[in-house]
Structures are given as structure tokens and as C-alpha cells.
Amino acid sequence: MHEEQFNAMRQSIVDGAPEHASELASKALELGIAPLEAINKGFVPGLTHIGEQFRLGEVFLPDLVMAGEAMKAAVAVLEPEMQKRGTQREILGKVVLGTVKGDIHEIGKTLVSTLLSASGFQVFDLGVDVPVERFAEKAREVQADIVGVSALLTTTMQGQKSVVEALDRHGLRPKVKVIVGGAPVTRDWAEKIGADGYGQDAMAAVAIARSLLHK
């Protein structure tokens, strides 16, 4: 069902067409497609494709930038609906979240942020390119239960380890749990750096956050 819609969504990202992507996102909601389904079955495959083409040298940085812009436009339309669907009232816990220093990939991190808050977590989203110490300072300030660290580059994954170390230095562990994620991140890596959880995708991040807090 909705295959044609999903294909059009995928193509709007490949074409780097923010307006079209945003129209298709609105259309998806009109058709009763769940926002997360539109993201996972429609728009993300476009980004996966463009990422692969970039890796092969078939497309260039401007194409990657435009694909990212198109994705952001689609998510901007779908996000309020995702928030609305999170009906929970009780705050399950506080999460400080960000993408590590040197890394400006924001789309996956923002999805994690949206789903966590839609699921009842209070999220303090620090954005991208976040210095190591900032994670620890914010965690202390808001008395976070969890710190979530996203990294999309093999070169910036190391920053996740530095965040775990900074939380240790600040005496915030093991009370404050750490969840890591991002395309190059694996469960093995999470274990190796002493993180408490690894989220393969945004839904998994929510499940891990819940289980770490026994909610």
C-alpha cells in the first residue's frame, strides 16, 4: 500500500527538492500514513541512496546538502504530528541529547529527540557540534537521567567516548546513563566505551531509554 507515495518521497530527497518533499509529507498525513512510516519507508531510503552515491563519488557535497535540506523540510511537516501522537503526560525522565563536537549531522538526532519527547521524556536538545563538557554541564544542571550522544562520522565517534569520560570526571556516573547512536555506531562500540545503551534507530533509542529507567 502507498508504494507510489513512498517512491515519490524517496525521489524528492534524491532530487534535493525541499518544497516537493514538504508537499509529499503533507499529502502523506492526508492519506492517513503514519508520520514515522513516511519517514522510514519514504524519505530515509532517499537519504540512504544519496549517501551511497556520495560514497561512490557519483554525487557531490551540494547534492548531499540539498538532500539534507529536503529531509529537514519533510520532517518539519511530520514532527508536530509525531508530537501530537505522544499522548503520555507523566514525565518518564530527563534526557540531554546532542551530536558530538565536529559533527553537524542533525537529522537522526532530531528524530530521536522528537520520538523521545513524544514518548514522554523531557528532552534538552543541545543541537549539533556540541563540546564534550557541554553534555556534562547540562546533565548536572538539569539533573538528567540519560545523556544521548549522536555521531555520524567514524572520525567523530571518538567524541562519544569523551562524553562518557567527562561524565565520569564530573562524578555523574553511573547514575546518569549514556545512550549512543548514529550510522557508524555499533553495539560493540557502545560496550567498548562503557555506554549503557545503543540505539540502532530512533524507536530503539526510546525502548532503551525506557528500559534503562525501568519504565
Ligand code: B1M
Ligand atoms: Co554526511 N556523511 N557528511 N552530510 N551524510 C554521511 C554520514 C556518510 C555516511 C555519507 C557517505 O559517505 N556514504 C559519510 C560518513 C562516512 C563515515 O565517516 N563513516 C558522510 C560524510 C563523509 C560527510 C562529510 C565529511 C562530507 C564532506 O564534507 N566531504 C561532511 C561532514 C560534516 C560534519 O559533520 N563535520 C558531511 C556533511 C553532510 C551534510 C551537512 C551535507 C548533510 C547533513 C545535513 C543535516 O543533518 N542537516 C549530510 C547527510 C545528509 C548525510 C547522509 C546522506 C544522511 C544522514 C542522515 O540524515 N540520515 C549520510 C549517509 C547515510 O547515513 N546513509 C552522510 C538519516 C537519519 C534519519 O539517519 O542520522 O543515521 P541517521 O540517524 C538514525 C540512526 O542512526 C539513529 O536513529 C536515527 C533515526 O532512525 N541515531 C541514533 C542517530 N543518532 C542517534 C542517537 C541515539 C540513538 C540512535 O542515541 C542517543
